[in-house]
Amino acid sequence: MSVLVVGSIALDTIETPTDRREEIIGGSATHFSIAASYFGNVLLVGVVGDDFPEEGFTLFREHGVQTDGLQQMAGKTFRWTGRYHEDPNKRDTLNTELNVFEQFSPEIPESYQSADLLFLANIHPSLQMEVLAQVGDPDLVITDTMNLWIDTAREELDRVISRSDILIVNDEEVKQLTENPSLYQASRQLLDRGPEYIIAKKGEHGAMMVSENDLFFAPGFPVEDVVDPTGAGDSFAGGIVGYLDQVGEFSAGTLRRAIVHGSTLASFDVEAFGVERLHTLSDAAINQRFERFREMTAF
């Protein structure tokens, strides 16, 4: 099986209270792809500029991520600069330069058409719709979004949501989409808008999965030293969708284990800047942390 992902590839400049990295490889599609690569076969669609460093291409290659759909355009790669507070749940965006991303129009290569799973990372809903128009009929469409699109592109976003099987959103976005302060009730409301499953990300509090007949909670992993939270949500999604691709069958039970794999990958992601930690994982390390989740929740 295979996973098609469309999202951003960026050069991130990240400041934390104690450290800083300049123009490291980032973006939603990057964090997703590297995380998913530990389980599934990842087909990447995105855009970079002519300044994208060779190490970026090498990174994808080393993780077996297919880059036939990775466009390289004249101009500069998308850049993002952010600063994290002492409380790593809080950050300020200092600068965003769309650069080549401004002209990005996703093109799905012929060779990607048969992908079983489609992950629409957090990009403008009109781009997500363009992707949906180009793919055949994937088994599952999994969608991420952000508050910006809820505020500015609500109609297109609602169309994307209505086409999604699984919606992965953070708790604030669930409440924003429904204007309901109860995360559980709000998530159930979203089931009426198309998706069969809502996965609500609750940051350090983990995740909740809601469907018509199922309800599941996974805790957040207590990371000893959160270095850089950038991309945690994308690597969470990468773990989920990659695991579904690896297992090759879909059920509520599979999705539960997929979510814990997502939490596992996200917990590694934040332990170092960018994808530094994700890049160097072993299957043994992943399995060991997955088992820690069992220990942390058994009673």
Place this chain on the structure above:
Amino acid sequence: MSVLVVGSIALDTIETPTDRREEIIGGSATHFSIAASYFGNVLLVGVVGDDFPEEGFTLFREHGVQTDGLQQMAGKTFRWTGRYHEDPNKRDTLNTELNVFEQFSPEIPESYQSADLLFLANIHPSLQMEVLAQVGDPDLVITDTMNLWIDTAREELDRVISRSDILIVNDEEVKQLTENPSLYQASRQLLDRGPEYIIAKKGEHGAMMVSENDLFFAPGFPVEDVVDPTGAGDSFAGGIVGYLDQVGEFSAGTLRRAIVHGSTLASFDVEAFGVERLHTLSDAAINQRFERFREMTAF
């Protein structure tokens, strides 16, 4: 075995966006006792005024709560008035009248001296110390507190904490006690101050238990309709300590199941005003919800 609890007994006036109750039986010791009564043998210490309604005494009697240590003084019972917002996690205290509670000095009856478990509900730390001075050597001292005492009676509170085996506090209080924004790290820091176990309450996100060698997460139960959150933390503690009393042995595994029983009782508590719902529970209803926690966390 038996559980000795010292805390407040109040007449609560509670407003929600859609309803209101006046002078209903409440207080930390009340919510705790009724919750704990489904499992253990509860010995109550507290104070009420001469206006305390007969139905209050009947309530304790019907739940088999021992009231030899319940003082009745001339004057009015402690009163609290609060208003909940549309988001039930937010409330304003409109009025607090200490009344007879102002002169309260806990006296532990001879017949209570052999209690195995001591729960120090959220009262002034100097009163908690008075209790500790009067009891023999209970197997476990379990302590609750609140932000007010962290701000105003820190030294006494630190002494109480140093004498506690299990500290039950909410997430904000953990961070306030340690000035560490990471709940997990902050909770581990608190282990150095005396308690063997920290149970951090995270509201709708459930609870975390931390010890030197153990870590456990329980989700919050997604209550369909939160009517009145008053006393949720006290009934949580009641479920925990009552269950420990019932089981009669203590281990990390027992404490995990105790915490889920606490979450179960707290989830019932908020479904109606005051202790209305707690008052009418059945063992079957409790066990059924306990099993729901298993279903919600299995993977």
